[in-house]
Amino acid sequence: MPIITVSRMYASGGSEVAERVARALGWDLLDNAIVDQVAARLGVSPAEVSAREERVPSLVERLATTLSLGSPELYTPVSNASIPPSDERLLEVTRRVVAEAVADGPAVIVGRGAQMMLAERADALHVFCAAPREALVERARARLRPDERRGAERVVDETNRQREQYVLRHWQRSWSAPQNYHLCVNTAWLGVDGAAALIEHVARKKFALGDSRG
DSSP: OOOEEEEEOSSSSSHHHHHHHHHTTEEEEEEEEHHHHHHHHSSSSSHHEEEEESOOHHHHHHHHHHHHOOOGGGGGGHHHTTTTOOHHHHHHHHHHHHHHHHHHHHHEETTHHHHTTTTTTTTTHHHHHEHHHHHHHHHHHHHGGGGGGGGHHHHHHHHHHHHHHHHHHSSSSOOTOGGGGSEEEEEEHHHHHHHHHHHHHHHOOOOTTTOOOO
């Protein structure tokens, strides 16, 4: 079943690109839907999953998880129930959601390490959406709240650093390395619509889908 994964630098517009590609092809889109499904299966809020996805846990978080697993007697039933799922458990459930999406039919999957989970599949097209740092910062300022805009550079750098570390930790590969992708697009140069059109064109050629114009 053909699949497109879209990895994206923060503020590159990758989610918007993926949405346009899915709509043009008539495929399912898994972006925030992954968050909702993972949260439901873990019994936590979507906000908690969203805050932890595509990032590595801090030292404090790792210590808390280790202590909770190694010394469960330290926690009462009430406090134990409030312990969030481990990073490994979060990844395990995300893998299941992605695997089910692949089995269900053609889909465009955004982020969450899907390009690594599906790296060996011959029926997958892996895309990386990137842009120069100054373009990312400019776009981030436009999407952040007014009180957050002064920190746009920090948000861009830290989010992308976390995504790099997330892939390195779980797959021992570089998130931004071109060899992990079939297609890398510069959204600052192509624009969101241009990037989506290019990806759609490549997908139709790769999967022999024919021209959308008939």
